[in-house]
Amino acid sequence: MPQENPGPPAETPEPLLRVRDLTVAFTQRHRRDQVAVDHLDLDIPQGSTVGLVGESGSGKSVTSLAVLGLLPRRGVRLTGSIRFGGRELLGLSPADLRTIRGKDIAMVFQDPMTCLNPVLTIGTQVTEVLHRHQKLPRGSARERAADLLDQVGIPDPARRLGEYPHQLSGGMRQRALIAIALACRPRLLIADEPTTALDVTIQAQILALLRDLVTDTGTTLLLITHDLGIVAGTCDTVHVMYSGRIVESAPRGPLFADPAHPYTAGLLSSVPRLDAPRGTRLVPVPGSPTDTLPWDNACAFAPRCTRADALCTDRAPHERTEGPRTLRCHHPLSDPAPDPAPDRAPVLAPGPVPPTATGGPNLLPEDVA
Amino acid sequence: MRRLAQLVPILLGLSLLLFFWVRSLPGGPAAALLGERATPERVAQINRIYGLDRPVWEQYLDFLGRAARLDFGVSRMTERPVTEELVSRFPATAELAVVAILFAVGLGVPLGYLAARRHLTWIDNLSVAGSLIGVAIPVFFLGFLLKYLFAVQLGWLPPDGRQSPRLFVDHPTGFYVLDGLLRGDPASSWDALRHLILPGIALGTIPLAIITRITRAAVLDVLHKDYVRTAEAKGLTRAVVNRRHVLRNALLPVLTVTGLQVGLLLSGAVLTETVFAFPGVGSFLVDAIAARDYAVIQGFILVIAVIVVTVNLLVDLGYGLVDPRVRLR
Ligand SMILES: Nc1ncnc2c1ncn2[C@@H]1O[C@H](COP(=O)(O)OP(=O)(O)OP(=O)(O)O)[C@@H](O)[C@H]1O
Numbered sequence: 023m024p025q026e027n028p029g030p031p032a033e034t035p036e037p038l039l040r041v042r043d044l045t046v047a048f049t050q051r052h053r054r055d056q057v058a059v060d061h062l063d064l065d066i067p068q069g070s071t072v073g074l075v076g077e078s079g080s081g082k083s084v085t086s087l088a089v090l091g092l093l094p095r096r097g098v099r100l101t102g103s104i105r106f107g108g109r110e111l112l113g114l115s116p117a118d119l120r121t122i123r124g125k126d127i128a129m130v131f132q133d134p135m136t137c138l139n140p141v142l143t144i145g146t147q148v149t150e151v152l153h154r155h156q157k158l159p160r161g162s163a164r165e166r167a168a169d170l171l172d173q174v175g176i177p178d179p180a181r182r183l184g185e186y187p188h189q190l191s192g193g194m195r196q197r198a199l200i201a202i203a204l205a206c207r208p209r210l211l212i213a214d215e216p217t218t219a220l221d222v223t224i225q226a227q228i229l230a231l232l233r234d235l236v237t238d239t240g241t242t243l244l245l246i247t248h249d250l251g252i253v254a255g256t257c258d259t260v261h262v263m264y265s266g267r268i269v270e271s272a273p274r275g276p277l278f279a280d281p282a283h284p285y286t287a288g289l290l291s292s293v294p295r296l297d298a299p300r301g302t303r304l305v306p307v308p309g310s311p312t313d314t315l316p317w318d319n320a321c322a323f324a325p326r327c328t329r330a331d332a333l334c335t336d337r338a339p340h341e342r343t344e345g346p347r348t349l350r351c352h353h354p355l356s357d358p359a360p361d362p363a364p365d366r367a368p369v370l371a372p373g374p375v376p377p378t379a380t381g382g383p384n385l386l387p388e389d390v391a
Numbered sequence: 392m393r394r395l396a397q398l399v400p401i402l403l404g405l406s407l408l409l410f411f412w413v414r415s416l417p418g419g420p421a422a423a424l425l426g427e428r429a430t431p432e433r434v435a436q437i438n439r440i441y442g443l444d445r446p447v448w449e450q451y452l453d454f455l456g457r458a459a460r461l462d463f464g465v466s467r468m469t470e471r472p473v474t475e476e477l478v479s480r481f482p483a484t485a486e487l488a489v490v491a492i493l494f495a496v497g498l499g500v501p502l503g504y505l506a507a508r509r510h511l512t513w514i515d516n517l518s519v520a521g522s523l524i525g526v527a528i529p530v531f532f533l534g535f536l537l538k539y540l541f542a543v544q545l546g547w548l549p550p551d552g553r554q555s556p557r558l559f560v561d562h563p564t565g566f567y568v569l570d571g572l573l574r575g576d577p578a579s580s581w582d583a584l585r586h587l588i589l590p591g592i593a594l595g596t597i598p599l600a601i602i603t604r605i606t607r608a609a610v611l612d613v614l615h616k617d618y619v620r621t622a623e624a625k626g627l628t629r630a631v632v633n634r635r636h637v638l639r640n641a642l643l644p645v646l647t648v649t650g651l652q653v654g655l656l657l658s659g660a661v662l663t664e665t666v667f668a669f670p671g672v673g674s675f676l677v678d679a680i681a682a683r684d685y686a687v688i689q690g691f692i693l694v695i696a697v698i699v700v701t702v703n704l705l706v707d708l709g710y711g712l713v714d715p716r717v718r719l720r
């Protein structure tokens with residue numbers, strides 16, 4: 023555990039967001055705690071675009087809500103450290119968090135159809151955040167709001183300000199939500215599945231917009247998705263999350279070129295690729311995200327892993343660093359395959375669809391090409 | 392406008408039902424008037440005087456024609472035009488209803504809101520239990536209980552009537568609270584208000600329970616909406632999130648339910664006014680039913696129906712003001 027005791031070397035500046043040992047558990051009376059995020063470490067350097075990828079239920083949204091301080095206060099056990107710009111966020115008072123949210127850290131959520139207040143105009147919903155954090159008077163807030171809508175590609179912004187959410191299409195609403203998020207020029211933007219609820223063509227537009235905006239404004243972006251394809255065209259660094267922990271982190275190139283964790287490989291082979299020969303079947307990761315072991319003394323992915331052996335169900339893999347990547351696996355694909363456990367039939371056969379045999383860093387899925 | 396046009400068939404149907412229901416009551420005006428002394432001849436004679444010997448449909452058309460001109464005939468009990476009786480008693484009931492609604496909304500919305508914010512705590516449990524009792528308790532019983540406790544035993548508030556007997560003032564509008572202010576006599580306004588408190592609470596308790604419950608459910612629902620999370624993610628202050636994003640949406644169903652309460656309120660007023668000897672529309676209607684005073688029964692109920700329907704129409708229009716999705720449709 024290289025990052026057990028922090029304190030970055032003097033020459034590397036502290037990343038903008040530095041999450042250490044973050045654990046989020048949902049507690050319920052008469053029930054075992056449900057650990058959604060499990061001793062998670064995550065660094066997001068200033069100015070980077072970082073992807074956080076994992077299947078449904080891996081704890082991506084809970085992680086982002088923890089960063090924003092938006093988890094319910096009751097029924098949640100939250101431990102560890104979240105430092106943002108050198109300041110510890112865990113333990114800040116709700117009032118202090120409110121001064122950071124929307125101003126320094128902003129968020130775009132998944133479903134634009136439900137994320138806007140139906141009874142307020144778009145104008146009110148954009149200006150209220152300007153009013154809150156920049157104390158802009160009404161008139162100039164409205165002007166700025168129109169600028170913002172224009173920036174995110176909403177035509178006729180002055181008229182749109184007076185409209186209600188139901189008068190806008192899904193793509194337009196997501197643009198409006200992006201405008202709201204970027205209104206106060208936040209240092210960190212967290213986008214949680216920002217395109218999942220949209221049509222494929224709109225998805226590509228919104229993604230391109232996000233990409234352009236973060237480049238233009240120098241905003242740091244944490245992009246959360248279950249789709250590696252979306253990350254491929256957008257992020258410098260990718261973290262793959264499984265069952266509340268990050269199992270592989272690598273720059274985009276190496277990660278796509280040769281994934282080391284069997285889970286990453288599984289995710290990759292379930293993404294449609296342009297270079298794949300016609301008729302190549304997409305292979306989903308076998309099993310379901312609920313077939314998981316607690317990380318305490320096993321690898322959570324072991325029940326679904328073809329490379330798993332007795333070691334994997336006996337001890338949790340430590341995080342180790344291999345060149346540019348960090349990895350949490352007993353038997354990564356970079357090692358020779360172990361003998362499969364005798365009682366386990368390999369589900370993801372390394373024969374016909376070797377996950378390592380496909381791909382290169384520039385091979386983008388269609389919707390981001 | 393289209394909504395207004397819809398009123399016509401509703402009121403026609405209602406008047407028809409009402410007309411025949413009144414005539415199907417056992418006994419009749421003659422029997423009520425004569426009591427023990429009723430003989431077939433005298434009954435027939437009285438029926439002839441009041442035009443009750445004519446064919447029913449003819450009576451109905453006659454009634455409709457005059458009702459359209461706000462003429463509901465003459466009360467047999469008081470020998471005064473029904474419209475006049477109505478106009479003189481309506482302000483009392485209106486004042487009572489306003490107090491009851493203010494009590495129900497003014498207490499129910501904060502209570503329901505608090506219960507939702509403190510979901511599953513003792514405050515919440517208390518409000519749920521309270522609203523169950525609130526809807527179950529008979530208005531009659533509650534009225535007597537309040538009167539006994541606060542008027543008879545403690546003597547804090549007057550037990551009945553609209554004003555204290557020694558106060559004799561002229562009443563330009565008939566709304567006593569308003570009249571006192573208009574005449575520059577706040578003491579008599581205060582006196583009238585004190586008379587409204589107990590009946591207002593008795594009448595407002597069921598609406599209070601319902602509004603508390605609806606507010607609680609609506610706030611709980613809205614608190615989990617994505618747009619509230621968006622509002623929180625913007626870092627808006629708690630007050631702005633609650634007022635602009637939570638309450639504003641949660642109050643939409645509350646508004647509808649409050650409108651529906653007005654109808655129930657007017658039927659509750661009949662009981663409340665009787666318990667508190669409150670000279671309003673309701674207590675007069677009870678007397679009229681006992682006396683089989685057809686003209687009063689028909690006129691009063693029809694007017695009450697118009698009021699209920701109008702209030703609901705206003706609520707619908709108000710809903711359109713707060714919910715833009717409705718406005719456009
Ligand atoms: N309010 C909550 N109460 C209890 N458990 C919760 C709550 N919110 C999330 N969880 C649990 O935490 C785990 C992680 O959820 P999370 O929403 O972070 O997943 P995700 O990776 O964002 O998945 P998705 O792709 O579906 O958004 C899930 O198992 C979920 O059941």
Ligand SMILES: [Mg+2]
Pocket residue numbers: 082083084214215
């Ligand atoms: Mg999620």
